[in-house]
Amino acid sequence: MTVVRFMHVSDTxxxxxxxxxxxxxxxxxxxxxxxxxxxxxxxxxxxxxxGDLFDVxxxxxxxxxxxxxxxxxxxxxxIPFFVILGDHDRPKRVDYPAAKIFDFLGVHLLxxxxxxxxxxxxxxxxxxxxxxxxxxxLRRENLPVEYKxxxxxxxxxxxxxxxxxxxxxxxxxxxxxCEIDKSQLPSSFSYLAFGHVHDSFLTxxxxxxxxxxxxxxxxxxEIRNYLREGKGVNIVDxxxxxxxxxxxxxxxxxxxxxxxxxxxxxxxxxxDLLRHVERTNEKKPLVSITITGECNPxxxxxxxxxxxxxxxxxxxxxxxxxxxxxxxxxxxxxNSIIQYLERYFGDHGMAELADSVMKTIRSEExxxxxxxxxxxxxxxFLEENNDHRLP
Numbered sequence: 135m136t137v138v139r140f141m142h143v144s145d146t147x148x149x150x151x152x153x154x155x156x157x158x159x160x161x162x163x164x165x166x167x168x169x170x171x172x173x174x175x176x177x178x179x180x181x182x183x184x185g186d187l188f189d190v191x192x193x194x195x196x197x198x199x200x201x202x203x204x205x206x207x208x209x210x211x212x213i214p215f216f217v218i219l220g221d222h223d224r225p226k227r228v229d230y231p232a233a234k235i236f237d238f239l240g241v242h243l244l245x246x247x248x249x250x251x252x253x254x255x256x257x258x259x260x261x262x263x264x265x266x267x268x269x270x271x272l273r274r275e276n277l278p279v280e281y282k283x284x285x286x287x288x289x290x291x292x293x294x295x296x297x298x299x300x301x302x303x304x305x306x307x308x309x310x311x312c313e314i315d316k317s318q319l320p321s322s323f324s325y326l327a328f329g330h331v332h333d334s335f336l337t338x339x340x341x342x343x344x345x346x347x348x349x350x351x352x353x354x355x356e357i358r359n360y361l362r363e364g365k366g367v368n369i370v371d372x373x374x375x376x377x378x379x380x381x382x383x384x385x386x387x388x389x390x391x392x393x394x395x396x397x398x399x400x401x402x403x404x405x406d407l408l409r410h411v412e413r414t415n416e417k418k419p420l421v422s423i424t425i426t427g428e429c430n431p432x433x434x435x436x437x438x439x440x441x442x443x444x445x446x447x448x449x450x451x452x453x454x455x456x457x458x459x460x461x462x463x464x465x466x467x468x469n470s471i472i473q474y475l476e477r478y479f480g481d482h483g484m485a486e487l488a489d490s491v492m493k494t495i496r497s498e499e500x501x502x503x504x505x506x507x508x509x510x511x512x513x514x515f516l517e518e519n520n521d522h523r524l525p
Contacts, residue, residue, distance in 0.1 A: 342377050438450060
């Protein structure tokens with residue numbers, strides 16, 4: 135019996151640099167490289183990527199080069215790579231999607247504006263591969279229409295998979311943050327390969343639906359699921375419309391821990407306990423920590439900087455009063471960051487600029503960050519015609 139085997143991977147976010155740490159960007163590339171090694175070892179017929187291949191729609195030269203090397207690696211093994219656009223991949227204005235550049239290396243971008251499909255035959259077993267890139271905002275009402283089109287096409291094929299990048303209720307919540315309800319999903323596909331949600335999830339309730347999850351941790355909110363399930367990929371066998379799924383956990387993912395209940399008296403002890411937690415690799419774990427209680431923040435930061443077998447997320451969250459509101463804590467931390475930057479630059483204006491740039495970059499608006507810097511320098515930047523003017 136001929137079996138079609140593929141790997142479902144998602145949300146690789148190539149180029150992401152969590153907490154602006156260079157080591158985290160390298161982690162992202164290493165995790166993606168491991169998924170390709172798995173694909174080769176498992177002798178898959180193709181790779182199905184369900185969106186957010188890159189972390190931003192205009193990837194850096196480093197990100198593009200890394201992906202080119204990855205794509206060449208699997209192309210030499212004759213493994214096609216099918217991908218759709220996630221919300222991070224979709225150009226913010228009229229432009230060329232980055233993934234489309236690599237079609238000469240066997241990278242196939244599907245469904246950029248509407249449902250698109252193609253068929254492939256492996257050992258005489260045909261499979262239809264369909265894709266719908268991320269749809270949100272004003273175009274959200276088109277999503278049920280595209281799913282109906284996809285469902286109709288899948289009904290004509292014995293084996294079929296759909297790549298889509300959406301938040302589906304109740305697989306993701308709150309409902310207001312979702313673009314579609316599970317009742318509106320196509321029912322004729324053998325396997326629904328979804329992206330966008332970073333925690334892995336699988337259900338066979340009426341259909342086989344899966345979020346492969348991200349290949350690296352993108353925020354502290356993912357740590358709980360990571361400690362339970364890890365990060366990984368799905369190896370899927372399809373034959374005669376039936377699917378068999380094997381989850382493979384990645385070994386390269388950097389361990390992360392989130393300590394939320396520390397006090398000035400026990401935070402070092404809680405960190406020490408993490409040294410006894412079994413890990414899958416030798417990478418230094420990344421630790422996010424919240425310390426509540428009256429203390430001298432400078433002393434705590436000094437002690438944390440002496441720890442060399444963990445990466446401590448800086449600045450740590452320090453609540454100097456248990457009754458402090460979240461807004462008070464936020465304002466205190468923001469003020470302490472500006473004070474730190476002011477001591478570094480020796481200028482309050484530069485400190486405020488640096489703080490604004492950091493916040494803007496974290497929200498992925500690199501162009502806006504560039505504009506902030508130019509404005510500080512007294513330069514007007516007109517993006518439409520690439521014109522720079524001095525006042």
